Amino acid sequence: METNTARKINAGIEEEAEVSIKISNLNVFFGVNHILKDLSLDFQKNKVNCIIGPSGSGKSTLLRSINRINDGTEKLKVTGAVHFNEKDILNGVTNLTQLRKDIGMVFQSPCVFPKSILENVIFGIQQHKKLTVSEKQDITEETLKAVSLWPEVMDRLKDSGQSLSIGQQQRLCIARTLATAPKVLLMDEPTSSLDPVTTRVIENLMERLKKRYTIVLVTHNIAQAKRISDQVFFMCNGQLIESGTNDMFFNTPKKEQTKSYLKDETCVCR
Amino acid sequence: MSRALKNNVYNTLIWTAAVLSIAILVFLIATLIWKGMGAISVGFLTSASENFGSEGGILYQIIGSLALTLCAAVCSFPIALGVAIYKSEYVKSKVFQNITDTIIYSLNGIPSIIFGIFGLIFFVNILQTGVSWFVGGIILAMMILPTIILASHQAIRSIPNSYRENAQALGLTQWQVIRAVIFPRGINGAFTGLLLGLARAIGETAPIMFIATAFSGVTVPRTFLEPVSSLPTHILALAQQATNPQALQNAWGSSLVLVSLVFIFSISALVRRIQYSKINY
Ligand SMILES: Nc1ncnc2c1ncn2[C@@H]1O[C@H](COP(=O)(O)OP(=O)(O)OP(=O)(O)O)[C@@H](O)[C@H]1O
Numbered sequence: 209m210e211t212n213t214a215r216k217i218n219a220g221i222e223e224e225a226e227v228s229i230k231i232s233n234l235n236v237f238f239g240v241n242h243i244l245k246d247l248s249l250d251f252q253k254n255k256v257n258c259i260i261g262p263s264g265s266g267k268s269t270l271l272r273s274i275n276r277i278n279d280g281t282e283k284l285k286v287t288g289a290v291h292f293n294e295k296d297i298l299n300g301v302t303n304l305t306q307l308r309k310d311i312g313m314v315f316q317s318p319c320v321f322p323k324s325i326l327e328n329v330i331f332g333i334q335q336h337k338k339l340t341v342s343e344k345q346d347i348t349e350e351t352l353k354a355v356s357l358w359p360e361v362m363d364r365l366k367d368s369g370q371s372l373s374i375g376q377q378q379r380l381c382i383a384r385t386l387a388t389a390p391k392v393l394l395m396d397e398p399t400s401s402l403d404p405v406t407t408r409v410i411e412n413l414m415e416r417l418k419k420r421y422t423i424v425l426v427t428h429n430i431a432q433a434k435r436i437s438d439q440v441f442f443m444c445n446g447q448l449i450e451s452g453t454n455d456m457f458f459n460t461p462k463k464e465q466t467k468s469y470l471k472d473e474t475c476v477c478r
Numbered sequence: 479m480s481r482a483l484k485n486n487v488y489n490t491l492i493w494t495a496a497v498l499s500i501a502i503l504v505f506l507i508a509t510l511i512w513k514g515m516g517a518i519s520v521g522f523l524t525s526a527s528e529n530f531g532s533e534g535g536i537l538y539q540i541i542g543s544l545a546l547t548l549c550a551a552v553c554s555f556p557i558a559l560g561v562a563i564y565k566s567e568y569v570k571s572k573v574f575q576n577i578t579d580t581i582i583y584s585l586n587g588i589p590s591i592i593f594g595i596f597g598l599i600f601f602v603n604i605l606q607t608g609v610s611w612f613v614g615g616i617i618l619a620m621m622i623l624p625t626i627i628l629a630s631h632q633a634i635r636s637i638p639n640s641y642r643e644n645a646q647a648l649g650l651t652q653w654q655v656i657r658a659v660i661f662p663r664g665i666n667g668a669f670t671g672l673l674l675g676l677a678r679a680i681g682e683t684a685p686i687m688f689i690a691t692a693f694s695g696v697t698v699p700r701t702f703l704e705p706v707s708s709l710p711t712h713i714l715a716l717a718q719q720a721t722n723p724q725a726l727q728n729a730w731g732s733s734l735v736l737v738s739l740v741f742i743f744s745i746s747a748l749v750r751r752i753q754y755s756k757i758n759y
């Protein structure tokens with residue numbers, strides 16, 4: 209009886225710590241510039257995995273290596289491995305369309321296409337499969353509800369997406385990404401162009417979305433990381449300095465660099 | 479000179495230049511309307527010319543000119559759009575970009591008579607096509623190609639890179655990105671360029687006079703390899719009979735029709751451009 213419970217708890221803990229994306233010895237170069245230096249870290253399933261660090265430390269580069277959106281960049285060289293779904297996505301045979309459907313990305317400033325709200329939501333998914341009119345409606349309703357935008361726009365889905373406020377636009381972009389049914393959401397400073405109130409709306413949204421998705425969030429904002437992260441990764445100058453759970457990282461940081469960064473956002477790792 | 483005085487001098491110069499150019503334009507158009515209106519009637523627009531144009535109307539000249547421009551439009555538009563998209567989306571090398579730019583600008587700078595001579599040698603003599611409106615349309619298409627490419631390329635270049643990136647991040651392939659994001663914008667720009675190009679093409683005499691047009695006895699072409707008559711070459715022929723007042727009258731009338739067609743193309747291009755600049759795409 210007792211051992212059974214223990215096993216259950218164990219199983220529960222193991223499940224909680226399930227790895228979604230495993231990065232090993234990742235190096236990224238742009239020409240002669242060594243941007244990411246031998247990064248190894250795991251992003252956990254159904255968690256908000258938060259990457260913080262000073263400007264230019266390579267946070268975006270790390271994120272953009274995971275969905276390989278940097279692929280077209282000149283003089284890019286990547287070594288190491290990024291495992292997702294038990295496959296190394298960095299190798300040549302990876303189907304980029306499938307990868308990007310599985311690993312969606314939300315950018316710093318919302319980019320809404322000059323189309324209607326509905327057409328924006330289905331912009332990605334309709335390139336991947338034929339949708340009937342009612343399927344389009346259903347997907348739009350479901351994803352807009354998921355980002356809490358539905359009540360605000362339900363009776364003007366035909367209006368231009370660009371007529372929305374900037375915070376609404378960002379939620380529309382998240383909905384557009386959710387429509388392709390991803391398992392992971394990469395978010396690169398998704399709230400940095402938003403006001404504090406809208407920022408909280410998006411943060412609450414992330415708290416809800418993590419139940420269904422793995423979230424990797426890059427943020428400049430230490431307070432935000434403290435509010436919503438489960439796991440924190442502190443990067444500086446292309447290296448991973450320290451990582452841990454929210455509680456460990458913010459309450460008992462181990463490295464001097466981390467302490468100084470948490471104190472006044474300075475970093476002395478160059 | 480004091481700054482105020484300098485400003486005044488500049489202002490006066492600019493105003494004089496503006497007023498002068500507008501005055502010349504108004505004078506030209508007024509003369510054209512004044513002299514041309516007398517010739518224009520329903521009969522003039524809907525009947526064939528007779529006696530080398532000094533009698534009858536200009537129906538087949540209008541049809542010929544429209545056939546030439548339509549052919550030029552159909553031939554140039556897809557090619558120009560393709561080149562513009564290829565140039566902006568596929569060509570990564572700076573050197574190759576510069577080379578294509580140079581070619582396009584040089585093509586734009588070639589005098590139109592050279593296009594005519596080229597058509598004469600290549601199509602009429604070497605390929606033995608004979609004098610044909612289709613060949614004329616192709617030559618006009620080559621002539622307006624740079625205008626359309628540049629307009630389209632400019633429109634594509636103004637698409638923010640974030641559009642491409644967001645579309646890619648949603649899993650679109652490069653071809654899907656082009657179809658969904660680049661194409662609509664490029665086609666829009668190309669269309670403006672096309673209207674500007676056609677405004678120029680419809681008034682050209684030199685490229686078509688040896689290879690596409692005949693001066694009399696021409697009706698609606700039934701095959702690709704037949705000559706047509708056209709407004710600018712008709713005006714040229716009429717002007718050579720300047721001693722005949724009736725011929726001169728018809729020349730003014732034809733000119734007015736031609737200029738009206740040019741205006742329709744240019745004004746549509748202008749309207750499109752204004753509408754377009756309002757859309758925040
Ligand atoms: N396409 C590129 N080509 C060359 N260098 C690049 C490219 N993208 C990024 N870099 C360089 O890589 C380094 C890391 O940039 P990155 O954008 O990843 O930093 P970041 O941590 O996201 O910064 P920020 O917080 O300001 O967004 C920078 O020095 C930058 O100049």
Ligand SMILES: [Mg+2]
Nearest residue numbers: 267268269396
């Ligand atoms: Mg960044």
